[in-house]
Each structure stands twice: as structure tokens, then as C-alpha cells.
Amino acid sequence: MAEYSLALDKREVTGKKLKALRASGMIPSVVYGVGEPILTASEYVNTEKILLEAGYHSPIDLTIAGKKQLAIVKDVQLDPVSRKIVNVEFHAISADVTVEATTPIVIVNFEASEASKIYHFAMTQAMEEIDVKAKPADLPKELTVDAAKLTSLDDKIVLSDIVLPAGVELADKELSGDQVIASLYDPAAEAAAREAEEEKPEVDAADVPSENGEKPAEEGEGEKAEGGEDKKAE
Numbered sequence: 001m002a003e004y005s006l007a008l009d010k011r012e013v014t015g016k017k018l019k020a021l022r023a024s025g026m027i028p029s030v031v032y033g034v035g036e037p038i039l040t041a042s043e044y045v046n047t048e049k050i051l052l053e054a055g056y057h058s059p060i061d062l063t064i065a066g067k068k069q070l071a072i073v074k075d076v077q078l079d080p081v082s083r084k085i086v087n088v089e090f091h092a093i094s095a096d097v098t099v100e101a102t103t104p105i106v107i108v109n110f111e112a113s114e115a116s117k118i119y120h121f122a123m124t125q126a127m128e129e130i131d132v133k134a135k136p137a138d139l140p141k142e143l144t145v146d147a148a149k150l151t152s153l154d155d156k157i158v159l160s161d162i163v164l165p166a167g168v169e170l171a172d173k174e175l176s177g178d179q180v181i182a183s184l185y186d187p188a189a190e191a192a193a194r195e196a197e198e199e200k201p202e203v204d205a206a207d208v209p210s211e212n213g214e215k216p217a218e219e220g221e222g223e224k225a226e227g228g229e230d231k232k233a234e
Helices: 015-023 044-054 187-198
Strands: 004-010 026-032 038-043 060-064 067-078 085-092 099-108 122-125 129-134 143-146 156-158 180-185
Touching (some): 015 026, 026 067, 044 067, 044 085, 099 122, 099 180
Parallel strands (some): 004 060
Antiparallel strands (some): 099 129, 122 180
8 A cells, every 4th residue: 555645536627618617626637547547636725735745756546536546646737827736647557567766866864974164165066866766665765865974175976876776776787886966066166266256357448458469559559640740639
């Protein structure tokens, strides 16, 4: 039995009529992987809560018109303005079949490292999630990496630092173990560099020598008539 569960109603409403369905506090959804796709809908508040907790990596026990079906979330569509959920796609799975899911990478204990405590370095995370393969019961909620041993700016957290739980493997076998997940930087040094850049004096073009070593003439200077005489106002 999955940790999360959600009841779905079958729906007949499609197309432009979905606007009224959403206005009534329901989210339209589709369940794939059970033969013909099943058009469904569920109450907004509870669905949003389950989706936030389960994400794309945890199996969900769906109840569709009284019938149980294990599934994972494959896609969540959001309104570009309100950011509210407008549609959900579920993919039916079997408890004894390996599936692929996207799992968050969580870095822990960085505050306990020398890099943080002594040198006050900061960390930037380049990879925040990764696709894994496992049977539904073995899918991890997250993959944690211990950063307590980081000391210098040259230290990095790479893919090979992740210890996969039993029964779990990376979906992409082509990924290199050297791929960087997180790296360090010195906020104080970067701030000092920005400050020095901002304090650089602006160079006036008039003070820059030309190719022959002479400064550009001031406006109105050096204007000569033919024969070398200064031009005179007529």
C-alpha cells in the first residue's frame, strides 16, 4: 500500500466545459497506462496537498470510481499567471514492475563542514533532481548527500557521492560519476571583486592617447586652413 492516496471521479466533461469544472473547485486529470486513458477529476485542495507531498517520485493509491489503481504523477500543468494547477497526468504502475521516477537530491550537513564554519564559503547546487529506476515500494522520497567533509573551494559534490538505496539504480546509465552536483564559492571574495569593479574611475576618452602618442585635440583646436593657417571666421 502506498503512503499517499487520492480519490478520483470519472468525468465526461472535456474541452471548453473544463473551465466550469475548475471553477467548481475540481482539477481535471487523466490516468494513462490502463488501456484507454481514463478521464478523471478530483477536489482541488486535497489533490494539491497530495501532489506537493508525493511529487514525481512517490507512488499514489488512486481510487477511480471505487476501483484501486497504483500510479505515479507524470505531469502537472499550471496556469502561467495564477500558477494554479489546471491539469494532472497520472501513469498507472504495478507494484512488482520497475518504474522510472524523478527524485530530489538533498544536500545535508553543509553547515557542519569546515568550508562553512571556518572559511564561510557558500554552496551552489547545480543538480537538484535525478531520474531513478526501482519497484514502486523501493522508490526513495529523496537522495541525500553528506557535505560535512567539504573544506576548500576546490571541493565538489559529484554524482558518485550519492549512495543509492537497495533496489534503486540511476535511470541514465550514461551519466558520469564526475558530474558536478554542487560546488563552493567565496561570497566575501566575490563581493570585494564587485566593489573594486564599481570603484574603478571612469576614463575620459580625451585622456586616452591616440596611436601616435598624442591626446585627442580639444573641441575647436587644431582646425587649420589650407596652407597651415588657422581658419578665421568670415
